[in-house]
Amino acid sequence: MSAVREVSHEASQARRAEVAAALSRTLPRQSVLVDREALKPYECDGLSAYRATPLIATIPADENEVAAVLAVARETHTPVVARGSGTGLSGGALPLADGILLSLAKFNRIVAVDPLARTARVQPGVTNLRISQHVAHLGLYYAPDPSSQIACSIGGNVAENSGGVHCLKYGLTVHNIARVRAITIEGDIVELGSDALDTQGYDLLATVTGSEGLLAVILEVTVKLLPKPEVAQVVMASFGDVESAGDAVAAVIGAGIVPAGLEMMDKLATRAVEGFVHAGYDLEAEAILLAESDGSREEVAHEIAQIIEIMKASGATNIRCSRDDAERLRFWSGRKAAFPAVGRISPDYYCIDGSIPRGALAKVLKRTEELSARYGLRCANVFHAGDGNLHPLILYDANIPGELDTTERFAADILELCIEVGGTITGEHGVGIEKINQMCSQFRPAELAQFHAIKAAFDPEGLLNPGKMVPTLHRCAEYGAMRVKGGALPHPDLPRF
Numbered sequence: 001m002s003a004v005r006e007v008s009h010e011a012s013q014a015r016r017a018e019v020a021a022a023l024s025r026t027l028p029r030q031s032v033l034v035d036r037e038a039l040k041p042y043e044c045d046g047l048s049a050y051r052a053t054p055l056i057a058t059i060p061a062d063e064n065e066v067a068a069v070l071a072v073a074r075e076t077h078t079p080v081v082a083r084g085s086g087t088g089l090s091g092g093a094l095p096l097a098d099g100i101l102l103s104l105a106k107f108n109r110i111v112a113v114d115p116l117a118r119t120a121r122v123q124p125g126v127t128n129l130r131i132s133q134h135v136a137h138l139g140l141y142y143a144p145d146p147s148s149q150i151a152c153s154i155g156g157n158v159a160e161n162s163g164g165v166h167c168l169k170y171g172l173t174v175h176n177i178a179r180v181r182a183i184t185i186e187g188d189i190v191e192l193g194s195d196a197l198d199t200q201g202y203d204l205l206a207t208v209t210g211s212e213g214l215l216a217v218i219l220e221v222t223v224k225l226l227p228k229p230e231v232a233q234v235v236m237a238s239f240g241d242v243e244s245a246g247d248a249v250a251a252v253i254g255a256g257i258v259p260a261g262l263e264m265m266d267k268l269a270t271r272a273v274e275g276f277v278h279a280g281y282d283l284e285a286e287a288i289l290l291a292e293s294d295g296s297r298e299e300v301a302h303e304i305a306q307i308i309e310i311m312k313a314s315g316a317t318n319i320r321c322s323r324d325d326a327e328r329l330r331f332w333s334g335r336k337a338a339f340p341a342v343g344r345i346s347p348d349y350y351c352i353d354g355s356i357p358r359g360a361l362a363k364v365l366k367r368t369e370e371l372s373a374r375y376g377l378r379c380a381n382v383f384h385a386g387d388g389n390l391h392p393l394i395l396y397d398a399n400i401p402g403e404l405d406t407t408e409r410f411a412a413d414i415l416e417l418c419i420e421v422g423g424t425i426t427g428e429h430g431v432g433i434e435k436i437n438q439m440c441s442q443f444r445p446a447e448l449a450q451f452h453a454i455k456a457a458f459d460p461e462g463l464l465n466p467g468k469m470v471p472t473l474h475r476c477a478e479y480g481a482m483r484v485k486g487g488a489l490p491h492p493d494l495p496r497f
């Protein structure tokens with residue numbers, strides 16, 4: 001991508017030198033990056049249309065070093081943005097030009113595994129997939145599986161409350177963690193949650209999960225592990241139109257079945273993917289559904305038969321069932337690679353993430369198609385249909401003047417549509433800077449004021465990831481005025497709390 005929104009203002013060298021000097025008093029030289037070249041890899045996360053060079057980047061190696069970074073942040077009144085692997089799609093890890101970028105990359109140890117309790121204590125920089133690989137010999141795995149699981153960190157997963165294909169049956173990150181060890185901006189180490197199923201007092205574990213780096217820096221996570229199911233099988237069904245596929249999703253759930261995964265891809269997406277991974281998708285279908293069942297052999301055989309019957313009754317034109325695990329993984333490989341695959345048919349793509357009631361799927365897909373025609377931009381749909389979690393991928397070219405603005409207006413309309421049908425503006429990717437305007441539509445001023453109050457209770461000076469996730473009321477007033485005029489408020493001037 002060549003045309004990007006540069007959100008940074010040129011940070012003064014004097015300020016950089018001041019913060020660097022303060023950091024170098026307590027941190028080893030290799031843990032502090034100041035050169036522009038060295039800072040480049042931290043300029044953006046997965047929302048690459050937005051970029052900023054951080055004032056400074058730090059890569060602490062242990063908890064004492066994290067505490068030292070936060071102490072300098074307090075002393076010098078410098079904001080801090082925590083970063084895991086930088087795969088976030090909502091700009092949560094976008095650095096601040098006047099801020100410290102705090103990378104947790106060196107926190108990459110699996111500290112302990114308890115097979116009896118079925119838990120693992122892991123540092124935040126450990127990748128999602130590595131946890132399952134590490135405990136596979138025990139017949140265990142970690143259920144939430146973002147498509148980015150090969151790269152994304154568990155700290156980032158907790159901060160975003162990430163989901164994945166298997167979250168329909170097994171829940172999001174918040175349902176699969178027991179405890180978090182974190183450090184507040186004031187340097188206090190807090191242990192949230194417990195090894196038991198419940199804890200006394202407010203549920204601060206849930207509060208910090210999904211808090212996008214605004215409340216505390218996560219230092220360790222105790223994840224819950226599950227026994228690997230005996231078998232898993234996938235049904236792949238083709239449909240002549242997306243509405244019928246949407247109805248089939250509602251019918252599966254309405255029949256009381258909770259598939260291990262229930263995903264939809266439309267024709268634009270399957271065509272992009274097939275040339276890339278050769279997953280065996282039906283390229284004539286307007287939409288395909290992938291429905292997985294897992295459990296004992298008997299359970300799976302029964303559930304798969306039920307799913308096939310429902311797909312047929314909903315008008316499926318073609319149905320295939322994975323014959324072995326290799327074929328099951330091949331069917332999923334296309335879905336998992338869908339985002340990068342779409343990147344092959346368009347110079348740029350913008351991934352949206354909204355949730356809607358399952359019953360509204362057909363209506364929302366139809367309206368998205370109409371918006372696509374109105375804005376003159378193609379839109380591929382790849383999503384967690386069972387959870388009603390949409391991921392429209394708008395295809396655009398950042399080199400064409402104004403096309404990013406049009407894309408953002410299109411994206412804003414889809415998110416507003418999600419709210420209109422009773423849904424939410426994020427299913428798993430978080431708000432970051434990307435959806436900060438739509439927070440104004442989703443929540444009333446009194447609710448936003450409560451969010452600010454929670455932020456202030458953890459971080460009175462507003463130094464942790466300011467300007468993300470929770471909009472100021474002033475920003476909401478501006479956004480409201482722009483919507484009335486039919487325009488869109490560009491995302492970042494990164495307002496401060």
Ligand SMILES: Cc1cc2nc3c(=O)[nH]c(=O)nc-3n(C[C@H](O)[C@H](O)[C@H](O)COP(=O)(O)OP(=O)(O)OC[C@H]3O[C@@H](n4cnc5c(N)ncnc54)[C@H](O)[C@@H]3O)c2cc1C
Nearest residue numbers: 084085086087088092147153155156159162163213218428
């Ligand atoms: C191709 C692709 C597919 C994806 N598929 C999915 C999917 O299926 N489901 C899904 O949910 N997401 C998906 N994502 C989005 C992304 O991978 C997740 O949001 C992931 O959890 C981000 O993890 P990360 O380590 O990259 O975090 P980052 O991007 O580094 O950070 C994300 C947020 O977490 C905060 N943060 C990170 N580490 C810490 C910490 N230790 N303490 C406090 N705050 C912290 C950051 O400040 C930021 O706000 C996908 C992304 C890509 C690029």
